[in-house]
Amino acid sequence: MSNSGKPLILIVDDVPDNLAVLHHLLREKYRIRIAKDGFRALELAEMMPCPDLIVLDVMMPDLDGFEVCRRLKQNPKTAAIPVIFHSASHRAEDEELGLQLGAVDYLAKPMAPALILTRIASQIALQEANARLQNSNALLANSVKEKTIELARMQDALIMTMGLMAEARDSDAARHIKVTQQIALLLAKRMQEKGVHRQLLSDEYLAALFKTIPLHDVGKLGLPDQVLFKQGKLDQNEYALMRQHPQLGLEIILSVEEFLGKPHLFLRIAKELAYSHQERWDGKGYPQGLIAEEIPVSARLMAIADAYDGLTRSRHYETLRSHQEAMLLLAEGAGTQFDPAMVAVALEISDAIEMAVSCIRSQTAKSMLSSHQAA
Structure with missing residues (x-):
């Protein structure tokens, strides 16, 4: 008109x-x-x-x-x-x-x-x-779009909150989540480019994987404080309790799925990460002892991302490794702890991983300094 x-x-x-x-x-x-x-x-x-x-x-x-x-x-x-x-x-x-x-x-x-x-x-x-x-x-369409964006942000905030709670034993939990997200995403994108797992690694899958990674250790919410907050290495009994966190994580996410009443890609990946991120390529992991490609792709990606961050971030009971040392240790674990094809991709994009992690850690350090000065 x-x-x-x-x-x-x-x-x-x-x-x-x-x-x-x-x-x-x-x-x-x-x-x-x-x-x-x-x-x-x-x-x-x-x-x-x-x-x-x-x-x-x-x-x-x-x-x-x-x-x-x-x-x-x-x-x-x-x-x-x-x-x-x-x-x-x-x-x-x-x-x-x-x-x-x-x-x-x-x-x-x-x-x-x-x-x-x-x-x-x-x-x-x-x-x-x-x-x-x-x-x-x-x-109406604009209103629905705004509400959808708002709900997505609330979902992201809830996921991050649960992830931070699950990582509560670490003072830099937010940084750990960001690092593992970036490494897993870089690996998945490069695999997507190479046509590896072509049917699985869609853009939708990658987006869901990125959002879900903070929940991989959500099962730690069910662990007793004396295990979760212990300074130093765990003894045999404490370690046995720690090994229960994948099962606890699976049960938490299953409860969410039951509440929603229908399956969802996001929750499927969340279950895979929570339950299988401690599995090993050689079958010596837990809780199921899965071997090689029995382990979900998401959990294999998470295993590499989690291991890299664990090797290169400062912990009071472990030796800090450089990026080059961490990549060498990942290469040594190919075919035993890690998917060898994924390790090969990680080595291929080694510079990109180092740059992304350095950027996150630099931003975290600046944020901590600003907070300290403000206090």
Whole structure:
């Protein structure tokens, strides 16, 4: 619809008297454009603002009304403009053809002025109603989009919170989550580029994997404090308790899935990570002792990311390793602890991993310094 003033109507007729009659009849309620032939009508129909309605004669030289209507409906710029034929022809087949071409009405001359005004007013009202509906739908779509974004942010915040709680034994849990997310994502993207696990590693899968990684240790929420917060290495009994955290994590995520009442890619990956990230390629991991490709791809990716971060971040009971040393140790574990093909990819993108991790740690250090200064 026209965005200002009265609705705009394009009148098309090759007879000046007909144009004068329609112009006089419509000018009080509508703004008017006039075309004396079909070619000029097509030009004026595209001129901004576009007409809200076209009153179109049928019998015109060079380009008749039927052909004008056909071209209007083929043009994306003018296809939505309603067309009313106003013709001296009373033949039923002409009226049928006009409606088949997309016209909304067919008025035979001579027509009573009151009837012409009524038919035009009805079509204008219908256009206005459609415009309001489209606007309402657009507002609703924007509202739904905003709510969806808001829910996604709430989901991300909840996931991060649970991940931080699960990593509560480490003072830099947020940094650990970011590092493992980036390493796993870099590995998965490179594998995707190489066509490895082509059917699995879709963009949707990678996005879900990235979001789910903070939940890989969610089972630690079920461990006793004396194990979770112990300074130094765990004794045999404590380690036995620690080995229960994959099962506890699986049970937590299964409870969420049961609450939702339906499966979801996000939850499937979360279950794989929580339950299988401590498995080893050679079958000596836990809790199931899975071997090689029995281990879910997500858990194999997580194992490498978690191991790299564990080797290169400072802990009070472990020796800090450089990036190069960590990559060598990952290579040594290929085929025993880790998927050898994934380790090969990790070595291939070693520089990218080092750069990403350095960036995260630098940002974390700056954030901690700012917080300390503010305090």
